[in-house]
Structure formats: structure tokens, C-alpha cells
Amino acid sequence: MNSTGAAGAVLQLVLVAGGAPLLAGLMRQVRARMEGRAGAGVTQPWRDLRKLLRKEPITPRGSGPAFRAAPTVLMATALVPAAVAPFVTTASPLDGAADLIAVVALLALGTVTLALAALDTGTAFGGMGASREMTVLALVEPTILLAVFALSVRVGSTNLAAIVTATLHDPLRVVSPASLLAAVALAVVTIAETGRLPVDNPSTHLELTMIHEAMVLEYSGPDLALIEWASAMRLTVLLGLLANLFAPWGIATGASLTALPLAVGVFAGKVALLGAGLAAAEVFMAKLRLFRVPELLAGSFLLALLAVATSFFLA
Amino acid sequence: MSAVEWGLAAIAGLAVVAVLAALAAPQRVRPTTVGSCTAALGGAGIAVGVLAAAGRRGAVWLPELLPLFGVRLEFDPLGGVFTAVAGAVAVAAALYSIGYTRHGLDSRTVQAALPLFVAAMLLLPAAASVATFLLLWEAMAAASLLLVLAEHRRRTAVAEAGGWYAVMTHAGMVTILLGLLLFAAHAGGETFAQLRAADLSPAMRSTVFLLTLVGFASKAGAVPLHVWLPKAHPEAPSHASALMSAAMVNLGVYGIVRVGFDLLGGGPAWWWLLVLGLGAASALYGILQAAVTTDLKRLLGYSTTENLGLVLLGVGAAGLFATAGNRALAGLALAAALLHVINHAAFKTLLFLAAGSVLHATGTRDLDGLGGLRARMPATTGLFAVGALAAAALPPGNGFVSEWLLLQALIHSLPATAVATAVTMPLAVAVIALTAGLAVATFVKALGVGFFAKPRTPAAESATECGPAMLAGMGLAAAACVGLALAPTLLVPALARAVQVAVPGTEAATTGRLTLELSGITGSMSPLLIAAALVVAAVGILAALRVFGARRARRAARLWDCGGGGLTARTEYTATSFGEPLQRVFDDVLRPEQDIDVTHVRESRYLVDTIHYRRRVPDRIEHRLYAPLLAAVRAWGEAGRRLANGSVHRYLGYGFYGVITLLVALAVTR
Numbered sequence: 001m002n003s004t005g006a007a008g009a010v011l012q013l014v015l016v017a018g019g020a021p022l023l024a025g026l027m028r029q030v031r032a033r034m035e036g037r038a039g040a041g042v043t044q045p046w047r048d049l050r051k052l053l054r055k056e057p058i059t060p061r062g063s064g065p066a067f068r069a070a071p072t073v074l075m076a077t078a079l080v081p082a083a084v085a086p087f088v089t090t091a092s093p094l095d096g097a098a099d100l101i102a103v104v105a106l107l108a109l110g111t112v113t114l115a116l117a118a119l120d121t122g123t124a125f126g127g128m129g130a131s132r133e134m135t136v137l138a139l140v141e142p143t144i145l146l147a148v149f150a151l152s153v154r155v156g157s158t159n160l161a162a163i164v165t166a167t168l169h170d171p172l173r174v175v176s177p178a179s180l181l182a183a184v185a186l187a188v189v190t191i192a193e194t195g196r197l198p199v200d201n202p203s204t205h206l207e208l209t210m211i212h213e214a215m216v217l218e219y220s221g222p223d224l225a226l227i228e229w230a231s232a233m234r235l236t237v238l239l240g241l242l243a244n245l246f247a248p249w250g251i252a253t254g255a256s257l258t259a260l261p262l263a264v265g266v267f268a269g270k271v272a273l274l275g276a277g278l279a280a281a282e283v284f285m286a287k288l289r290l291f292r293v294p295e296l297l298a299g300s301f302l303l304a305l306l307a308v309a310t311s312f313f314l315a
Numbered sequence: 316m317s318a319v320e321w322g323l324a325a326i327a328g329l330a331v332v333a334v335l336a337a338l339a340a341p342q343r344v345r346p347t348t349v350g351s352c353t354a355a356l357g358g359a360g361i362a363v364g365v366l367a368a369a370g371r372r373g374a375v376w377l378p379e380l381l382p383l384f385g386v387r388l389e390f391d392p393l394g395g396v397f398t399a400v401a402g403a404v405a406v407a408a409a410l411y412s413i414g415y416t417r418h419g420l421d422s423r424t425v426q427a428a429l430p431l432f433v434a435a436m437l438l439l440p441a442a443a444s445v446a447t448f449l450l451l452w453e454a455m456a457a458a459s460l461l462l463v464l465a466e467h468r469r470r471t472a473v474a475e476a477g478g479w480y481a482v483m484t485h486a487g488m489v490t491i492l493l494g495l496l497l498f499a500a501h502a503g504g505e506t507f508a509q510l511r512a513a514d515l516s517p518a519m520r521s522t523v524f525l526l527t528l529v530g531f532a533s534k535a536g537a538v539p540l541h542v543w544l545p546k547a548h549p550e551a552p553s554h555a556s557a558l559m560s561a562a563m564v565n566l567g568v569y570g571i572v573r574v575g576f577d578l579l580g581g582g583p584a585w586w587w588l589l590v591l592g593l594g595a596a597s598a599l600y601g602i603l604q605a606a607v608t609t610d611l612k613r614l615l616g617y618s619t620t621e622n623l624g625l626v627l628l629g630v631g632a633a634g635l636f637a638t639a640g641n642r643a644l645a646g647l648a649l650a651a652a653l654l655h656v657i658n659h660a661a662f663k664t665l666l667f668l669a670a671g672s673v674l675h676a677t678g679t680r681d682l683d684g685l686g687g688l689r690a691r692m693p694a695t696t697g698l699f700a701v702g703a704l705a706a707a708a709l710p711p712g713n714g715f716v717s718e719w720l721l722l723q724a725l726i727h728s729l730p731a732t733a734v735a736t737a738v739t740m741p742l743a744v745a746v747i748a749l750t751a752g753l754a755v756a757t758f759v760k761a762l763g764v765g766f767f768a769k770p771r772t773p774a775a776e777s778a779t780e781c782g783p784a785m786l787a788g789m790g791l792a793a794a795a796c797v798g799l800a801l802a803p804t805l806l807v808p809a810l811a812r813a814v815q816v817a818v819p820g821t822e823a824a825t826t827g828r829l830t831l832e833l834s835g836i837t838g839s840m841s842p843l844l845i846a847a848a849l850v851v852a853a854v855g856i857l858a859a860l861r862v863f864g865a866r867r868a869r870r871a872a873r874l875w876d877c878g879g880g881g882l883t884a885r886t887e888y889t890a891t892s893f894g895e896p897l898q899r900v901f902d903d904v905l906r907p908e909q910d911i912d913v914t915h916v917r918e919s920r921y922l923v924d925t926i927h928y929r930r931r932v933p934d935r936i937e938h939r940l941y942a943p944l945l946a947a948v949r950a951w952g953e954a955g956r957r958l959a960n961g962s963v964h965r966y967l968g969y970g971f972y973g974v975i976t977l978l979v980a981l982a983v984t985r
Contacts, residue, residue, distance in 0.1 A: 053863070053864050054864075055867075056867045056868075056869075056870055057867065057869045057870070058869070058870050058871075058872045059869055059870070059871050059872070060871070060872055060873065060874045060875075061871050061872065061873060061874060062768075062769060062874060063874075064689050064690065064767060065689070066689075066763075066767060072853050072856050072857060073849075073853060075852070075853075075856050076849050076852035076853040076856060077849070079852040079855075079856075080845070080848045080849055080852055083848070084848075094844065094848065096830055096832070096839045096840075096841065097830065097839075097840065097841040097844035097845055097848070098840060098841070098844075098845055099838060099839070099840055101719055101722060101840075102710055102715075102719070102840050102845060105708075105709055105710050105715060106710055106845070106849075108709060108755065109709045109710060112707065112709060112755055112759055115759050115763065116759060116762060116763050116767065118763075119759070119763030119764060119767050119768060119888070119893075120763065120767040120768060121768070121874060122686070122767070122768030122769045122874075122882070122884070122887050123874055123875065123876075123882060123886070123887070124882075124886045124887065124888060125875070126888070127764075127768075127887060127888020127889075127892065127893060128888060130759065130763060130888070130893070131888060131892065131893045131894075131895070131896055132896060134755065134756035134759050134760075134893075134897075135756065135896040135897050135900065137752055137755060137756065138606075138749070138752030138753045138755065138756045138897065139749075139752065139900070140752070141748045141749060141751055141752030141755075142745045142748040142749040142752065143748075144748070145722070145744055145745070145747070145748035146741060146744060146745055146748070148726075149726050149729075149741060149744050152726055153726070153729045156727065156836065156837060157836070157837040157838050158722075158723065158726060158838055159837060159838055159839065162837060217875060218874065218875060222860060222864050226856070226860075290896070291896075291899060291900070294900045301745070305741060305745070308729075308741040309737075309741065311729070312729055312737045313737075
């Protein structure tokens with residue numbers, strides 16, 4: 001634990017919180033351009049957030065404490081991983097407090113609070129969204145943990161900084177079959193966890209298809225702002241994890257303060273690249289039927305299992 | 316006499332006092348007297364258990380109490396952990412019973428069975444001879460059966476559940492009896508010290524292990540011997556359900572650890588692969604059934620099968636690692652399993668007691684008929700939420716800590732030398748992960764559908780908060796959950812001593828006060844820091860909103876109803892509809908039964924008048940495995956009845972032919 005580490009942790013927290021809406025804006029812009037529209041600009045989500053935060057808070061009749069608390073808890077569960085994970089520095093003072101498993105579980109906690117809030121409203125949409133989201137979560141979990149397993153076998157630890165440092169010291173590991181398979185598996189579950197196509201369509205409001213949007217239908221004003229912001233942060237955190245677990249170059253490891261600005265720039269570039277790629281891929285994809293989603297997730301589970309198996313048999 | 320021996324005497328004395336109070340006290344004060352005596356008994360159990368887990372020893376031999384053998388009790392740290400857990404559960408359940416049993420559950424038998432059951436569970440981990448062990452095991456089974464049957468006059472399902480429980484528990488008892496008697500016969504003595512020193516052939520050791528494993532696994536509710544559990548736990552009164560589900564099932568695990576590790580001293584890898592497989596199957600099957608059931612207490616019962624499955628998975632992994640010679644990992648896996656026993660006891664006590672309060676207030680356990688309780692029973696809802704967070708194994712709940720330790724043990728088993736380990740460990744991790752995911756869905760359903768939203772029936776509409784004694788019982792269990800979630804490091808020394816009994820030569824699994832730092836392997840996690848970080852983040856967000864957000868008053872508004880007028884409870888999602896996607900995904904495993912009756916309007920068969928839709932998800936193992944077995948037993952009995960038709964001549968004939976056959980046999984063999 002040193003001052004550079006602490007500075008890095010604060011820096012990445014600010015970076016994720018401030019950059020997440022920009023990432024969402026970038027993804028929408030890429031999509032718009034590829035679909036032949038002009039698009040609203042990269043900073044539009046920030047303008048939306050400012051507008052929502054100024055509005056009057058509204059509580060629907062019949063909802064309870066779970067509904068009121070969910071935006072705050074969701075935001076908190078997105079902020080803690082943003083401070084812990086090795087995005088800008090591997091020396092975050094909180095690194096020993098939460099490993100990869102704990103980070104994944106914290107993100108799941110956010111999903112759960114949102115599902116409980118949706119059930120709390122007592123509407124059919126809320127229940128529908130919660131039920132679907134929980135089904136997807138239950139099926140995503142095995143893949144995530146197996147990918148964690150595959151990543152940590154070669155390092156001998158589930159500690160995030162340890163995995164990243166090991167990859168920095170031995171760059172050829174990234175192109176090993178185990179690592180590639182785990183990367184693909186983790187990419188699929190990232191898409192499922194963040195509610196992107198083909199699992200969920202973030203821009204739909206059609207009751208037959210929506211998952212995430214059905215859960216947050218009753219939110220408005222500042223509450224909605226928090227949820228939109230937290231969702232963008234969760235996407236940033238997951239894409240950041242994907243980027244730094246498999247391509248950690250540029251991250252600050254030592255005690256020098258000069259490495260931090262470079263690390264910030266590189267990290268922002270990596271996540272922007274991943275986000276733009278995801279948005280570009282979404283243009284060519286249609287949403288899967290809900291009951292075809294398990295097949296997709298089963299496929300990614302198989303990849304993760306293969307990743308663990310190869311890490312054992314090819315080691 | 317040592318402190319532990321005084322404690323044993325206190326347990327016996329308090330049990331006698333409580334039973335006498337149940338028999339002698341007038342009905343009006345009976346629940347209070349028995350409840351407080353049993354709570355004191357539980358307190359004595361905690362004290363003795365903690366002392367024993369801290370390494371204090373104590374042994375008692377009472378040769379007069381049981382003819383031929385005598386009663387032999389001796390505490391070691393392993394037994395101490397289980398006694399302390401049972402004692403803690405008993406304190407919460409007994410306090411709760413003061414309020415809960417006042418209405419209709421205050422008969423002498425039911426009240427007297429409670430302290431007997433508790434005392435048997437407290438003393439069982441101290442049994443140091445085969446006869447004592449079997450005696451206490453049977454006392455525990457009989458007393459709990461009385462409690463299960465407490466409400467048999469009110470509901471017919473109770474008698475059926477009692478029947479299943481009686482048969483399964485005694486079938487288990489028979490196999491344990493056979494196993495331990497075989498062991499004692501070949502060891503030449505029946506005290507545990509003699510059994511430890513015995514030199515058995517490998518075949519005999521495996522026979523003993525398998526026979527006892529069947530009995531213990533059935534007590535622990537492991538698939539496919541779990542069928543009694545989802546029947547008996549819902550039908551028992553809720554304080555008894557809590558005791559059975561949080562304390563009694565643990566003793567099945569205790570039996571496996573005691574016999575497999577301590578008395579037999581470990582065994583070949585296939586034993587532990589079997590235990591691991593049993594655990595994995597139980598965890599998955601249990602939570603799948605829980606995810607689709609709509610009966611709150613049945614859901615909790617299946618969740619017990621799941622959690623004990625996870626514990627068995629840890630025990631099996633520990634055995635596997637110990638056989639392979641990796642003592643550090645074996646110690647970690649066993650410590651994780653024991654910690655999960657403790658955590659599960661804490662949150663399952665809380666959940667069953669809260670479910671009891673709901674049953675008490677609404678008269679129903681059906682989640683489809685509940686809802687809206689958070690406004691009517693705020694304290695119960697809050698306490699249930701604490702338990703649900705723990706049961707869903709999410710941070711900052713206590714369930715997460717033990718599952719994290721278990722995952723660490725499994726993940727660090729690679730790179731392994733044995734192919735069996737390399738193949739099973741990834742699968743075991745996947746099973747734990749899928750179980751965790753389904754547990755999240757299950758407890759979101761239980762909390763969100765059962766307690767939130769609008770009430771779905773008049774019964775839920777008119778629910779009121781339960782009394783102070785019941786709240787106190789639940790509050791104690793919730794405090795235990797919070798304590799275990801924030802400071803699991805305090806338990807590490809006691810767990811290390813308990814693990815050393817089973818796997819000698821291991822060190823404490825983790826070091827560190829605030830952070831759980833694994834010893835021997837790299838890895839750390841701090842539940843306290845995670846919880847603190849979450850709180851700091853939430854407070855920061857609220858403060859920022861206050862400073863930067865619009866300072867406008869909150870306004871209540873109508874729910875979005877698509878312009879169709881007010882929404883009623885009929886449009887809410889129910890537990891059935893919530894579980895439907897999961898049930899469809901796991902259709903091949905669950906095999907739900909559906910009937911659809913469509914009645915047409917008389918004038919035209921193209922117009923539908925009414926549709927009746929019924930769906931149930933039966934326990935497939937019960938249907939496929941036990942139903943044919945029971946049918947065969949019944950057919951055999953029916954066939955036997957034809958031999959006895961009431962004719963005296965026929966019976967005389969049987970006697971005559973019997974004697975002739977005997978004589979012929981004697982003549983031939985002599």
C-alpha cells in the first residue's frame with residue numbers, strides 16, 4: 001500500500017465514474033453512424049443525466065423501501081469494484097480486500113437489488129424483468145467462475161493484481177489456448193451481464209423482449225439517473241476487467257507517479273476500443289429469443305470448461 | 316471435575332428440569348417455562364461447545380447408566396464446534412417457541428419433546444462409544460419425530476410427513492447400527508479409542524464407511540436419501556423446523572467426518588469422490604427444486620439439502636486432498652465446510668423462524684398467496700432479508716465467506732497430479748457456481764414475491780407483526796448472521812483445532828484479523844472491508860445527491876398501468892410465474908406435470924368458456940425411485956396376506972409342515 005496506489009485507486013474511480021456515460025455515448029454514436037444516422041454525440045448521456053438529476057423525485061404508490069434504496073445500492077456495488085480492480089494501478093490499497101470472485105459477487109449483488117426493486121413495485125413488468133434477469137444471472141454464474149478458475153490456475157491466485165502482474169511478466173501467456181478460450185467465454189458473459197445484444201436489447205421497450213428495461217420501468221428523475229449511470233459503470237467495469245485481465249499493458253505497477261497519466265490514457269483507449277467493437281458487432285446482430293439464451297450461455301460454459309481443461313493438460 | 320465436565324452435568328440437569336417443567340407446569344405458563352429452560356440448556360451447550368472448541372478437554376464415564384456398556388462422553392474440538400452450533404440454534408428457537416407455541420402447541424408431549432431433542436443434539440457430538448452414540452442418535456430421532464407430528468390433528472399432510480420421516484430416519488439408523496457394530500466387532504471393543512486403534516482389512520473398512528455413509532447422508536438430507544426432508548421440515552412447527560434444519564442435519568456431516576476421518580483415519584480416493592459426488596448432486600438438485608417450489612417452508616427445506624450438499628462437497632474434497640497428501644488444502648476445504656455448517660445454521664434458523672412468523676400471521680406458506688408483508692410485518696421482513704442475503708451467498712452476507720473459502724480450496728487444487736482431481740475440481744467449481752446463481756434466484760423470489768409488492772390474498776392483507784418473544788428469537792439469529800459475516804476471522808482458531816482432529820498436522824486455514832488471508836497459498840478477501848466500502852460508497856452517493864441534486868420534495872405518483880386503470884394484485888408476478896423461465900430451462904431435470912382443461916362455450920367450440928391450468932413440479936427422485944420401491948413392498952405384503960385367511964386348519968397345517976421340514980432338514984444335515 002503506498003501513496004501512488006491510493007492516488008491510482010482514486011484516479012480510476014473518477015475515471016470510471018466520469019467516463020462511463022461517455023462510453024455509453026460512444027457506443028450509441030458508433031451504432032448511429034453505422035446505421036446511417038447522425039447520432040446525438042458522445043456527450044449526450046451526460047446531458048441526459050444532468051437533466052434527470054434536476055427533475056422532481058417520484059415514488060410510485062405501493063412501492064417500498066427496496067425500491068427507494070436500490071439506485072443507491074446499485075451505484076455502490078458499481079463503485080466498489082471500480083476502486084478495487086486493477087484498471088490504472090495494480091497497487092490499489094483495497095486490492096487485498098476483494099479478489100476476482102468477490103468483484104463478480106458484488107456486481108451480482110447490484111443485479112439482485114435491482115430485481116428486488118422491480119418486484120417491489122408489484123407490476124407485471126417488474127416481475128417479468130426480475131424473473132428473466134435472475135434466470136440469466138443463474139446461468140451466467142458458472143461460466144464466470146470457471147473462467148476465473150482458468151485464469152487463476154496459471155497464476156495460483158484469484159487475486160486480481162496477482163493475475164495482472166503475472167501476465168505482465170509473461171506476455172506469451174495471453175496467446176495460450178486456455179487464456180484465449182477463457183477470454184471468449186468471459187466476453188460472452190460480459191454481454192449477458194450488461195444486457196447487450198443478443199441477450200437483451202438496451203433500447204427496446206417491447207414487453208416481449210425487455211429484461212433490464214422492464215425492471216427499471218417505474219424509475220424516473222434522479223433515481224433513474226443513478227440507475228443509468230450505475231449501469232454504464234457496470235459495463236465499463238466489466239469491459240475494463242476483460243481488457244486488463246487479458247491485455248494489461250500500460251498499467252502502472254511501480255511507485256512512480258508519472259506512470260499514472262499514461263495508464264489512464266491507455267485504459268481509456270482500451271475500454272473505448274472494446275466498447276466500439278461491441279457496438280459495431282451489435283449492428284449486425286438480432287436479439288435471441290429468451291429461451292435460446294441458455295444455449296448461448298451453455299456454449300460459453302463449454303468454452304470455459306475447455307479453458308480449464310487445457311490449462312491442466314497443456315501445462 | 317473440569318469446566319467441560321461441569322458443563323455436561325449442567326446440560327443433563329437442565330434437560331431434566333425442562334422435561335419435568337413441561338410435565339408439571341400448568342398449561343398457561345408451560346410455553347414460557349419450557350422455553351426459558353430450553354434456552355438455558357442451549358446456553359449451557361454453547362458454553363461447553365466453545366470451551367471444547369477452545370481446546371479444553373473433559374470426559375465422563377457412567378457405567379451404571381446403560382447396562383453392559385455404560386455411557387461414555389468425551390469432548391474434543393470437532394465435537395465442540397457442532398455442540399456450540401446446536402446450542403446457539405436451540406437458544407434462538409427456544410426463545411421463539413415461547414411466543415410461537417402458545418396457541419395450540421402447548422400440550423405436554425410436544426413441550427417435553429423440545430428439551431429432549433435439544434439435549435440429545437448437544438450431547439451427541441460428545442459420544443465416545445458406539446453404544447452412547449447410537450443411544451443419543453435414537454433419542455434425537457424419536458424426540459424430533461414427536462415434534463414433527465405435533466400438528467397431526469390439524470393437517471393430514473403431517474401424518475404422511477411423519478411416516479416418511481420415521482421410516483427414513485430408522486432405515487438410516489439401521490445402516491449406521493450395522494456399520495458401527497461391524498466396526499466394533501472387528502476392533503474388539505466399542506469405545507472410540509479402541510476403534511481408532513483397530514487394524515481392519517481394507518474391504519471391511521470400506522464396508523463400514525459405506526454403511527455409515529448411507530445413514531449419515533440420509534440424516535444430512537443428501538440426494539437421493541433426502542425425500543423425508545422437504546416433507547418433514549414444512550410440516551413440523553417452525554421452531555422444530557429450525558432446530559432440525561439448522562442443527563440436526565449437521566450431525567449427519569459430523570458422523571461422516573468422525574467415522575471417515577477420525578475413527579477410520581481416512582481412506583482411498585473413491586470414498587471421497589463418492590462423498591463429493593453426493594454433495595454436488597444434492598446441492599444442484601436441492602436448489603433446483605427450491606427455485607421452482609412455491610411453498611415457503613418447502614423452499615427452505617430444499618435449500619437445506621443444497622447447503623448440506625455444499626458442505627459434503629467440501630468434506631469430500633478435503634478427503635481427496637488428504638489422500639493425495641496435500642494437507643494444507645485438505646485443512647482449508649474442511650475448515651470451509653465447517654464454517655459453512657456454522658453459517659448455514661445461523662441463516663437457516665433465522666429463515667425458518669421468519670417463515671414461522673409468516674405462517675403464524677397469515678396461516679399460509681404458499682408464496683403465491685402472500686405479498687405485501689413488508690408494510691404489515693416490517694421487522695420480520697427486515698430479518699428475513701438479512702437471512703436471504705446470507706442464503707444467496709452474496710457479499711456482505713455470511714454465506715459468501717464460506718463459499719469463497721470452499722472455492723479457493725477447489726481452485727488451488729490445480730495443477731494436480733491425479734487426473735481424477737483435475738477432472739472433478741472444475742466440475743465441482745461449476746456446480747458451486749450454478750448453485751450460487753440458482754440460490755440467488757430462489758431467495759429473490761422468496762423475499763420479493765413473499766414479502767414485497769401487494770398482498771395477493773385477504774389472509775396476507777390482514778397479517779400483523781408477531782410478538783416480542785418471537786422477534787427476540789429471530790433477532791438473535793440475525794445478530795449471529797451479521798457477526799459471522801463481518802468477523803469470520805474470530806472463528807479461525809477454533810476451526811483449526813477442529814480440523815486437526817480430522818486431518819492431523821494442518822495449520823489454521825487463514826491468518827489475519829480484518830482480512831482472510833489464506834495460509835500457504837496466495838489469496839485474500841476481507842468481508843469487513845467490503846461491507847465498510849459499500850457503506851462508505853452508499854453514504855457518499857446520498858451525500859452527493861443531497862449537495863448536487865435537485866432539492867425538490869418526493870412526490871407519490873401512480874404506477875405505470877398502460878392507461879388501463881388501477882393495477883390489482885391479480886396482475887402481479889407470482890412465485891410460479893417467477894420460477895417459470897428456470898423451470899423451462901431445466902425442463903429435462905425437473906419434468907413438471909401440467910394439466911390444461913379447456914371448456915368451450917356451448918354454442919361454438921371455437922369460443923373458450925373457461926380454462927383450468929394446473930402445474931406441479933413433483934420430486935422426481937421420489938416418483939421414480941421410491942414409488943416403485945413402495946409399490947413392490949406393498950405388493951409383497953398383499954401377497955403375504957393370502958397366506959393368512961383366518962382358517963385355523965390352515966394355520967395348524969403350516970405348523971405341521973413347518974415341523975416336518977425342520978425334522979427333514981435335521982435328518983439330512985446330521
